[in-house]
Amino acid sequence: MGYTRRVMDGPTFYHQVYAVVRRIPRGRVTSYGRVARMLGRPHAARAVGYALSALAQKRESAPPVPWQRVINSQGRISTPNMDGGADLQAALLRAEGVAVDENLRVDLGVYLWEGLHLLEIDDILAGRG
DNA sequence: TTGTTGACCCAAG
DNA sequence: TCTTGGGCCAACA
Numbered sequence: 001m002g003y004t005r006r007v008m009d010g011p012t013f014y015h016q017v018y019a020v021v022r023r024i025p026r027g028r029v030t031s032y033g034r035v036a037r038m039l040g041r042p043h044a045a046r047a048v049g050y051a052l053s054a055l056a057q058k059r060e061s062a063p064p065v066p067w068q069r070v071i072n073s074q075g076r077i078s079t080p081n082m083d084g085g086a087d088l089q090a091a092l093l094r095a096e097g098v099a100v101d102e103n104l105r106v107d108l109g110v111y112l113w114e115g116l117h118l119l120e121i122d123d124i125l126a127g128r129g
Numbered sequence: 130t131t132g133t134t135g136a137c138c139c140a141a142g
Numbered sequence: 143t144c145t146t147g148g149g150c151c152a153a154c155a
Contacts, residue, residue, distance in 0.1 A: 013152060032137055036151085043150040045137040050152070053136055072137065079136045086136090 011125060013039070017051040019124050020116065024069040027097045028113035029106055031073045038115045049078070056085070068092040069113070077104040 011019070016039050024030055032052075033045040041047070052067045068089040072078045077100070079085040090100040098111050116124075123129050 033139095036137085041151070043138080044152070046135065046150070047137090047152045049136045050134080051136095054153080056136085067136085070136080073139085077136085089136090 013041075013044070013047060014051040014054065016121075016125060017048050018055065018065045019129075020121060021052075021065050021067060021070060022063065023116060023124065023129075024066055024113050026066075027111070029069045029071055029093070029098060029108070029111045030113040030115060031108075032070060033073050034115050035070065038118070038121055040118060045073075069096075071106060075106045075108040077106075 017035060020035050020038050031045075032048040033042075035048045036042060036044040048070070052065075052070060055065055055067060077086050077089050079089050081087065086104055090104055093100050093106070098106060100106055120129070
């Protein structure tokens with residue numbers, strides 16, 4: 001089968017996103033697009049952002065997902081600042097040693113996390129990670 | 130089953 | 143640098 005993801009017997013795309021995000025090392029960051037690519041969905045960046053958004057609402061994350069380590073491809077925090085979310089994210093990153101600009105910008109050349117390969121992700125999703 | 134909704138990405142201007 | 147416009151995707155009503 002090629003494209004049917006209506007009823008996936010495995011983890012949903014969201015869970016796959018969470019699994020990958022949990023692998024981001026402390027003090028490093030990556031982008032939504034990169035996470036999407038790691039999951040074999042090069043164009044699903046928006047869905048990744050949506051997944052993290054849902055995470056913030058549900059507030060049910062055990063173990064917790066370090067969502068603050070995910071920013072956009074321009075190295076900027078794109079979290080809505082309604083709840084002070086963007087500021088919170090910046091604070092969390094700084095606490096990990098990541099230099100965040102006053103304009104909520106991070107130097108990807110320094111802090112970018114390259115990511116994982118598909119095979120490693122398969123292991124993680126299979127519970128061997 | 131269809132339409133809507135985003136914490137996106139990329140190429141131009 | 144910043145702003146626009148078009149494209150892509152998954153979850154949900």
